[in-house]
Amino acid sequence: MLDVMSVTRHTRYFNQTRSFLIFQRVRLLTLLLAVLQVGWILVDRLLLPEAMQAPIASGRLVSGGALLVLLLWFQRPYDLRISLFRVFLLLAILTAFQTWSNLLLLNAGYIDTVAGYQFFPFMILSMLAIFPLTIVEVSVVTASVILVELLTQIGSDRVGMIDEINDLWLLLVLGAIAGWASVNQLSMLLGLYRQATRDALTGLANRRQVMDQLEGDVEFAAARREPISILLFDLDKFKGFNDNYGHAAGDIVLKQFARILRKQAKGKRDLAGRFGGEEFLTILPGADSEAACQAAQEVCDACRQTQVRIPSGETVGFTTSIGVATLGAGESPSELLRRADEALYLTKSNGRDGYVLSGEGASNGESSASDMPEGEPALPQS
Missing domain, CATH: 3.30.70.270 (Reverse transcriptase/Diguanylate cyclase domain)
Structure with a gap:
């Protein structure tokens, strides 16, 4: 349990291995999301009211550009703090687009007639399962996403409604499930790393x-x-x-x-x-x-x-x-x-x-x- 709780028990060498794995997965995910963000503009032309198409398209282009910048950030792939910051930036870009688009649709009165945009917080939390993260790191990300959703509900004066309470509860459950998958990845990575790098007799590095x-x-x-x-x-x-x-x-x-x-x-x-x-x-x-x-x-x-x-x-x-x-x-x-x-x-x-x-x-x-x-x-x- 202590090994997956936080990074305090991990060696610098294992942190470098985990950092590079996170770096690779962030880049792959960023590439896919950048393409989807821009390409989804065509789908919005079929689903969104005409008045919302231009501002939402602008938001998608901005977030897609931010994702592209993150994709091209190659420096220090073995620095764990930088790799975790990459994860934070990826989630922050998606959260910013989700919050801005939802508020835009809410103010225009289309929040209940347009499907898919309320799903963003759940998608963001589900992405935790892709990365090998500690319990502390998972908890921080889950709490941040739930806090943003709660502040959005307060800002839109929808806090306390049944649907909104259900959303918060589902986010908590999804965060626990995705977090378990993420921590399980870290545990397996630790086991494989030790088998590959440890001398069987002494337990030292091979x-x-x-x-x-x-x-x-x-x-x-x-x-x-x-x-x-x-x-x-x-x-x-x-x-x-x-x-x-x-x-x-x-x-x-x-x-x-x-x-x-x-x-x-x-x-x-x-x-x-x-x-x-x-x-x-x-x-x-x-x-x-x-x-x-x-x-x-x-x-x-x-x-x-x-x-x-x-x-x-x-x-x-x-x-x-x-x-x-x-x-x-x-x-x-x-x-x-x-x-x-x-x-x-x-x-x-x-x-x-x-x-x-x-x-x-x-x-x-x-x-x-x-x-x-x-x-x-x-x-x-x-």
Whole structure:
């Protein structure tokens, strides 16, 4: 329930996915409505009194032009706030035309003799089912449409009449039904997103999502001239650990290390993922080299302080080696990743259980060098 209540529990990466989906659907719906608004002028010539045809046609042309402008607005398709604002503008354009045309027909005395125009509020609310929206977003839209309808009734001095009360009640019911469909879409999108982007064992982002997000974050950081850093992790002597204690014990260590990374990636902009096997990667948008090194040190300290109980009943500790790299001017994601990998190699050469910042060539002073030979597993601790 909390996942579909509001955006507070959603990651920035899921919000970008939802934003682009909303952007695509707004554009498709806007195109269809723009064509219908203008094309319906021909239908109005058959249904409307002659005195109403010209002013209603003008309103349709204006609203159709506004929809066309919205259709041509391509900027920032991955910004959720902008995408939700697009939805608001779409509904606002239709609501403005509906309110204006109904008042025009009412003042001319044709409101009860012309069919179809009173149906607009219901059509607007039914469109909610097209978008994956949260409960809060659905509630705001439904309340806004009902409020506009109520104000229209008050302005036309028709509030309290049986037909008008029925309209308000039907709008509320339709809003609940369309809202349920919209929230259900969001729930399914969340489920599919997690299946497609999560590592099954650790629950962290999988390699595909990590690489996709790294490319997007590097492009975003370069455009805004903001720093971005990455941490590339490798669990020390993990192959020997698996050989000695078994893969079930190794899975326990991987899950515990994932919990450490998840806790360290506190900000909504940070992304921790499993890169493959015992390798992990954390993306830190907005973090310079100093902040990245601090994050690396926190992970090292957390690993040293952590012990896990494995199926044999023994308690073991584990450590990690980390390569740290901060984006340089004009650098590509692959180049940034290559430097982090080189720094990780230096960390292993320096004795593991620490980190190296790319370009410095030495692990930090607090890192402890391991004196265990290659392939020897971590020792059990009581």
